[in-house]
Amino acid sequence: MAHDPKQQQIASLFAHNGAVIVIIEGQQYEISCSRNENIQLLVNLPYTFPDEAPVITVSPAGMTHPWIESDVIVNDALTCWSYQSNLGMLVHDICEEFQQRPPSKRINGTEESYGHRPPPPIPTSTATTTTATSTTTIATPPPLPTSNIPHATSLPNSQTLNSEYTAIMNKSPEEIEELLSNETAFDLFFNHLDRVKNLKTVQEELRNGNENLAHKNLSQEDALIKLRSEVQDLNNEYTSLKSMFTEKEKQQQEAFNRFSSSTVLTRLKAGVYESDDLSESVAQSFLEGSLDHDSFVKQFRELRKVYHLRASKLEKIQKDSLLFPS
Known part of the structure; x- marks a missing residue:
């Protein structure tokens, strides 16, 4: 319905807030409201909304802030809620x-948590008293009238009587006596009171x-188990690849x-030294007569050639090391 006030308020909730989850x-709607903290708001719309203010609770439980009392949001906008208020802008x-x-975690709080979010208080239509820091709802049960109480119109300030009191005052003395004496009749009357029906609706x-x-949490169990298995497989693969890398790095260092x-x-x-020793060995063999002249010349020349090449390279390296030390 395009002109339904309740639907217009709900539409404003989505229009002014980015992360809204329908519970x-x-x-009931859940809103993530902080970038730095894992803080969510649970917006509860009572049966008579938007005539009656929404009830907004904060989770996790046990947070402390001037706007939080017993895990329930209390600020001027909610206290002064009216039919023209905007739910989306308020949230x-x-x-x-x-x-x-940001709210801080209560260190020595005495309140007990309620799952992962606190339960909202039951909205009532009773009078409220406002203090410097919070708004406290006071519900005073009306006294049961007896047969000698005059009609409501004869009482002073009768226009301020609540609906439950009026419903009792409109009954005849015989009906009053029936309520007091008949438990079944009293239960039937009690359960048809608007406040009781609203309470049962909220419950x-x-x-x-x-x-x-x-x-919702149980539906994520299979996905969580699958992700855990994938993470374990990836961890095993990482361990194996790291071991291979370490081994190859060792081989590279050795090379x-x-x-x-x-x-x-x-x-x-x-x-x-080896080339010098071999050439000296060939010369010694020639002197001992073990080699003829042609074989000696050929072998000695090749060995001395290798010796002088290696010696020249060694000399050059040593000279470069002296000129350009590392």
């Missing part, structure tokens, strides 16, 4: 307040909301060590 259509202002001045909404949240300047220099010195 119970037309009754947006609460979120802005919590972003600028049913809370029960349905909790049931929906439970089903680099074989071609380091100090290793090359050491091997070159060993090669110089």
Whole structure:
């Protein structure tokens, strides 16, 4: 309905707030209202909304803030709620307040939590008394009239009597006596009072909301188990790849060590000594008569050639090391 005041208020809730989750259509909505803290608002719309103010609770429970009393939002906008108030802007202002001045966790709180969000108080139509810091609802049960009480029109200030009192005063003395003496009749009368019916409606909404949240949480169980398994597989793959990387890095380091300047220099010195020793061995064999002249010349020349090449390279490396030390 385009002109339904309740639907217009709900539409403003979505228009002015980005993250709105429907818990119970037309009754309960959840809003994430902070970028830095995991804070949510649960907006409960009473049966008579928008004539009656919404009840807004904050979760997690146990937060402290000038606008929070017993996990319920209490500020001037809610206290002065009227038919022309804007629900979306009200919730947006609460979120802005919590972003600028985030609530803090109560350290030594004595209140008990209610699941992951506190239960909203039951809205009533009774009188309210406003103090400097909060608004307290006082519900005073009317006294039961007896047969000798005069009619309501004869009482002073009768226009201020609540609907329950008026409903009793409109009954005849015989009906009053029936209510007092007949438990079944009293229960039937009591359960048809508007306030009692509203209370049962709110209780049913809370029960349905909790049931929906439970089903929602349980529906995520399979996905959570699947994600946990995927994370475990990825962790195993990471461990395996890390082990392979460590092994290959070790092999790479060993390969680099074989071609380091100090290793090359050491091997070159060993090669110089080896070539010198071999050439001296060939010369000794020739002197001992073990080699003829042609074989001696050929072998000795090749060995001395290798020796002088290696010796020249060694000399150049040592000279460069002196000029350009590392």
